[in-house]
Amino acid sequence: MSNKTIEDIENRIAFLLKRNDLSVTESRRKILHLFLEQPGALAHGDIERKAGEKFDRVTVYRTLQAFVDKGIIHTIPTADNSIRYALCKDDCSAGHHHDHHVHFVCTHCNNTYCLDDVVTPEIKLPKGYHAEHVEVVVEGICKNCRLSM
Amino acid sequence: MSNKTIEDIENRIAFLLKRNDLSVTESRRKILHLFLEQPGALAHGDIERKAGEKFDRVTVYRTLQAFVDKGIIHTIPTADNSIRYALCKDDCSAGHHHDHHVHFVCTHCNNTYCLDDVVTPEIKLPKGYHAEHVEVVVEGICKNCRLSM
DNA sequence: TATTAAAAAGCAACATAGTTGCAAAATAAT
DNA sequence: ATTATTTTGCAACTATGTTGCTTTTTAATA
Numbered sequence: 001m002s003n004k005t006i007e008d009i010e011n012r013i014a015f016l017l018k019r020n021d022l023s024v025t026e027s028r029r030k031i032l033h034l035f036l037e038q039p040g041a042l043a044h045g046d047i048e049r050k051a052g053e054k055f056d057r058v059t060v061y062r063t064l065q066a067f068v069d070k071g072i073i074h075t076i077p078t079a080d081n082s083i084r085y086a087l088c089k090d091d092c093s094a095g096h097h098h099d100h101h102v103h104f105v106c107t108h109c110n111n112t113y114c115l116d117d118v119v120t121p122e123i124k125l126p127k128g129y130h131a132e133h134v135e136v137v138v139e140g141i142c143k144n145c146r147l148s149m
Numbered sequence: 150m151s152n153k154t155i156e157d158i159e160n161r162i163a164f165l166l167k168r169n170d171l172s173v174t175e176s177r178r179k180i181l182h183l184f185l186e187q188p189g190a191l192a193h194g195d196i197e198r199k200a201g202e203k204f205d206r207v208t209v210y211r212t213l214q215a216f217v218d219k220g221i222i223h224t225i226p227t228a229d230n231s232i233r234y235a236l237c238k239d240d241c242s243a244g245h246h247h248d249h250h251v252h253f254v255c256t257h258c259n260n261t262y263c264l265d266d267v268v269t270p271e272i273k274l275p276k277g278y279h280a281e282h283v284e285v286v287v288e289g290i291c292k293n294c295r296l297s298m
Numbered sequence: 299t300a301t302t303a304a305a306a307a308g309c310a311a312c313a314t315a316g317t318t319g320c321a322a323a324a325t326a327a328t
Numbered sequence: 329a330t331t332a333t334t335t336t337g338c339a340a341c342t343a344t345g346t347t348g349c350t351t352t353t354t355a356a357t358a
Contacts, residue, residue, distance in 0.1 A: 009235060023354055025306065044344085056308050061345065063306095077226045079284065080163035103271055107281060115278075121270045123251060123285065129264075135228065135286045136272065143277035171330050172325055174335065193315085210316065212335095 009036050020070040027055045028103075031063050035042045041076055041086035041103075041112035071096065076112055078101045078137060100134075106142035113142065158185050163229055169219040176204045180212050181221075190252075190261035214216055225252045227286060230282045243271065247285075252273035255291035257298075 013032045017024050030051050034042060048060050055063075064085060069072040074083040086103075102118040105111075120134045141149075151164040166173050174204045175197050181211050183191060204212075213234060217221040225233040235252075254260075275296045290298075 007250060016230055023305065027307075029166070039331070052310095057344090058309080058346085059307055064271065073285065075228065077228050077230065077286070079224065079226050081226065081232045083230045102274075104274070104278060115275060116270065118274065122273070123267065125251075125253070125287065125289075126264060126292075128295055129253060129287075130290040130295060132289040133211050133287070135288070137226070137284045137286075138278075138280050138282070139274055139280040139284070140274075140281040143275075146277055146279060172334065175327070176336080206315090208315085208336055263330080 001130060005125050009033065013035065016028055016072055020072060022066060022070065027051070027059050028066075030054065031060070031067075035085075035087045037040065039113065041084035041114065043082050043084050045082070047085075056101040076110065076114075076137065077135060078105055079139065086112070086114050089116060102136045102138060104138045104140065105147055106140065107139055158182065161185065161190075165221055168292065169221060171215060171219065176200070176208050176212050177202065177215075180209070180216075184234075184236045188262065190235035190263065192231050192233050194231070196234070200253065225286065226284060227254055228288065235261070235263050238265060251285045251287060253287045253289065253291065253295055256288055257290050257294040258289060 010029075013029050013036065014024060016032060017028055022028060031047060034047060036052055044060070044064065047064070048057060051060060064073070066076060068085070071088055074088050075086045076086060078084060100120050102115045102120060104113045104115050106113075109119055115138075120136045123131060125131055159178075162178050162185065165175055165181060168178060171177060177183045180196060183196060183199055184268045193209070193213065196213070197206060201209060213222070217234070219222060221236055223237050225235060227233060248270050251264045251269060253264050255262075266289075266298060271287045272283055274280055
């Protein structure tokens with residue numbers, strides 16, 4: 001990993017925060033860093049463990065909430081009732097997430113991935129029902145785990 | 150509501166419990182009753198409020214867990230991280246739920262419904278991913294709320 | 299760069315959610 | 329009716345999430 005990459009990440013962090021009218025603080029930089037340095041989603045617990053030694057629990061909650069509000073990250077509901085958070089693609093605006101992609105939870109490594117290229121299908125509902133948002137979570141075995149089996 | 154109906158429900162409760170090797174206890178009858186007397190799903194909180202005055206919190210947890218294990222009810226993940234529970238159709242066996250239907254959460258009345266006739270669509274995943282289970286939750290306005298708007 | 303207003307962090311206290319071990323009570327089998 | 333088994337209730341505990349308030353940090357200004 002070159003110095004360049006680290007600088008890139010730091011720049012992207014500063015850009016993301018400034019663009020969303022969030023002041024640049026240590027905890028926000030640290031937590032954004034966690035999201036940017038890996039591909040999957042993070043559960044609150046993960047974040048607390050990785051950043052919680054430096055920051056108060058409450059700060060982690062408030063930081064994540066701020067990121068969700070601003071459209072920097074989005075939540076992924078899972079069957080075990082532990083919300084995961086993942087970075088939004090660049091075009092989510094404050095309060096208006098439009099992450100119409102499918103989420104994948106690996107039952108083997110327990111990682112969660114955004115399948116950005118898989119769009120949620122049209123669901124034909126019974127008469128009278130009106131859909132506003134469709135959430136699709138697929139459970140199964142991910143790419144990496146399949147290779148190492 | 151006729152006496153007949155109430156007897157029917159009681160009979161169905163006894164049948165469901167016996168078939169799943171669960172002894173017939175007051176809390177199990179009461180909680181099953183809650184599910185049978187209404188169409189939607191119930192959150193843990195709902196159940197605790199409606200049955201919790203008579204039974205200990207722990208009993209509610211254990212009862213729901215037993216029902217899930219036996220395939221009497223299934224869980225529905227929702228975006229607000231509050232698991233809902235709903236009755237399974239008759240053919241779920243212990244440890245093997247096959248509820249391949251879509252769930253609907255009304256953003257107006259906040260009720261959750263199993264759309265038993267709407268099956269989950271096939272999701273075409275990227276190479277390497279293997280699907281085991283697909284969960285689809287649709288948020289929007291339900292039949293009843295639409296009529297009263 | 300120093301000053302200051304605004305925002306965020308940390309702390310404490312609290313509320314809710316979920317778990318475990320064990321003794322008492324209820325159920326089911328005999 | 330008696331007894332073995334299962335379930336319940338209780339207490340204590342861990343984890344998760346929230347709120348009010350004070351201190352610290354950030355960013356805007358002189």
